[in-house]
Amino acid sequence: MSRSPADSWYVNGPTQERIYLVVRQIPPGKVSTYGDIAAIVGDCTARMVGYAMAAARGDLPWHRVINAQGKISPRGDGGGEELQRARLEDEGIHFSDGKVDLKRVRWLGPSVEWKIANGFAPDPTWREK
DNA sequence: ATAATGACTGGGG
C-alpha cells in the first residue's frame, strides 16, 4: 500500500464522520479551529480533528480549519499549506503576520437547532484534557 | 505486544 494522505493510514475512526459533518457547515469566508470543531463534535479532541483533516478528501472544506493561534498549521511534509492559504484568501480572508483575525472571521458554530437535529449536544463540550 | 506518528491546545515552569 502506498502512503499518502488519501489513504487511510491516519484516519481516526467513526468520530471522523461527525467531524466532517461539522466542518461542512463552516460557511465560505469564515474559519474554525481544531479545538472549536472538537468541542462541537463532543467526545473528541483537537488532535483528532487534525488527523481527520489530514485524511480529508473530496468536497470537504478542510481549508477552513486552522489552529487556535489563527495560523495555518504546519504539516510534516509541508503539503497543502499554500493551497490552504490561497483558498482562504480567495474567500476574502485576510492574513496579517501569517495569521487571520479570529475575532472577525471565526465561525461561531452551527445553530442550536441544527445541532439538536443532527445529534450533537446543544452546548459545546471541551474534551481537550 | 510496543513504539512511532499524523493539520492540536491550554496550562505551568
Added chain:
DNA sequence: ACCCCAGCCATTA
C-alpha cells in the same frame, strides 16, 4: 517568548 506535558485515535512496522 520558550519548553514541557497530558490528553487521545487509528494504523503501520
